[in-house]
Amino acid sequence: VIEGDVLGLYKSFKSNLQVTPKGKGSVVLWAMEYEKQEDHIPDAHTLLQLAVVVSKKIDAYLTQGHN
Helix, strand or coil, X not given: CCCCHHHHHXXXXXXXXXXXXXXXXXXXXXXXXXXXXXXXXXXXXXXXXXXXXXXXXXXXXXXXXXX
């Protein structure tokens, strides 16, 4: 469920998260599909950067003390 500023910029916004086990960890793939409200609206790079930051924080939390 997405609301607020995102829907003010984009007509539609879908985010997919795929996690695949690999060795002792996993590989994470984020995909974002969106349609801009208007042509001058920027691409969703900041939202993708947020996904990277969140993924790294989750990784750090899950692997703390597991070196």
